[in-house]
Amino acid sequence: MTNILFYILILFLFFSCNGPHSSSSKPIHPQEPTEKYLIPESFIPKVPNKLTEISGLQIYDNLFWGFNDSGGKNELYAFDKSGELKKEIEIKNANNRDWESIAMDKKHIYIGDFGNNLGNREDLCIYKIKKKDIKKAKEQKVEAKKIEFKYSNQDEFKFLNNSTPFDCEAMVEHKGSLYIFSKNWDKYTTTVYKIPTKPGDYNIHPLYTFNVDLLITGADISPDKKQLALVGYKNYESFIWLFTNFSSNNFFESNSCFYKLKGLKNAQTEGISFYGNDKLLVSCEQTTSFPQQVFLFNLKNLNNGTH
Numbered sequence: 001m002t003n004i005l006f007y008i009l010i011l012f013l014f015f016s017c018n019g020p021h022s023s024s025s026k027p028i029h030p031q032e033p034t035e036k037y038l039i040p041e042s043f044i045p046k047v048p049n050k051l052t053e054i055s056g057l058q059i060y061d062n063l064f065w066g067f068n069d070s071g072g073k074n075e076l077y078a079f080d081k082s083g084e085l086k087k088e089i090e091i092k093n094a095n096n097r098d099w100e101s102i103a104m105d106k107k108h109i110y111i112g113d114f115g116n117n118l119g120n121r122e123d124l125c126i127y128k129i130k131k132k133d134i135k136k137a138k139e140q141k142v143e144a145k146k147i148e149f150k151y152s153n154q155d156e157f158k159f160l161n162n163s164t165p166f167d168c169e170a171m172v173e174h175k176g177s178l179y180i181f182s183k184n185w186d187k188y189t190t191t192v193y194k195i196p197t198k199p200g201d202y203n204i205h206p207l208y209t210f211n212v213d214l215l216i217t218g219a220d221i222s223p224d225k226k227q228l229a230l231v232g233y234k235n236y237e238s239f240i241w242l243f244t245n246f247s248s249n250n251f252f253e254s255n256s257c258f259y260k261l262k263g264l265k266n267a268q269t270e271g272i273s274f275y276g277n278d279k280l281l282v283s284c285e286q287t288t289s290f291p292q293q294v295f296l297f298n299l300k301n302l303n304n305g306t307h
Contacts (some may be wrong), residue, residue: 057271119164
């Protein structure tokens with residue numbers, strides 16, 4: 001009997017020590033989210049005709065800023081709440097191969113030219129513009145400095161269309177650095193990379209991966225730096241991930257909520273921006289179902305049961 005008990009104990013210890021282990025190289029999998037949703041409010045029913053493929057959205061100088069994505073002009077546009085075009089700014093030394101995201105700090109605007117559906121680009125970059133170079137004229141030209149980068153974990157540049165893990169459409173500025181969030185067409189995860197704001201040529205490394213179960217198309221951090229919002233879509237439905245009370249630079253080690261954007265089926269949600277600390281703006285490209293426009297989501301309503 002003693003020998004039997006001994007072998008049972010050995011087997012117990014063996015299986016106890018071979019359970020699942022956490023690893024920073026594996027995606028963080030959140031618990032199965034409860035069905036929640038956000039209700040859109042019309043904010044800017046139609047943005048200017050020059051922005052039918054609006055990609056990226058930010059607020060600066062009481063205006064809303066964006067641009068067109070792949071194939072668009074190398075121009076940055078600003079419009080007001082009525083949808084009237086107020087500024088048309090040509091970036092003289094820039095090329096719009098596939099502009100996808102915009103971020104800002106106190107002195108600069110950053111435009112991410114890193115759209116990469118085929119996974120074969122070797123000219124990924126971010127354009128850095130001084131805010132003080134933008135004048136009052138409606139039409140003007142400015143110069144940008146270039147932040148170039150490549151993915152340290154990419155050694156293959158041939159993928160089938162929309163199958164690469166090295167596409168990207170989302171970027172934020174946080175604590176003096178830029179963070180980009182990949183759009184993984186294969187696994188529906190997002191991987192975070194950190195990039196300096198100083199012009200140069202960088203080899204960037206993956207920090208961590210999160211199982212968003214979406215194609216991420218936009219990101220923003222709230223003015224109080226306590227919330228990160230990611231917007232994206234899957235199967236013609238749009239969603240938002242909201243992360244709060246994160247510490248250090250691991251945004252995903254925090255409280256998280258997952259919301260379906262009700263009523264936006266077949267909308268191509270591309271840009272997201274905080275409008276204060278308790279509202280979110282989401283921009284949509286023109287589709288057969290929606291004109292190019294901006295929706296508002298009031299996060300205050302999350303606490304009173306209306307979302």
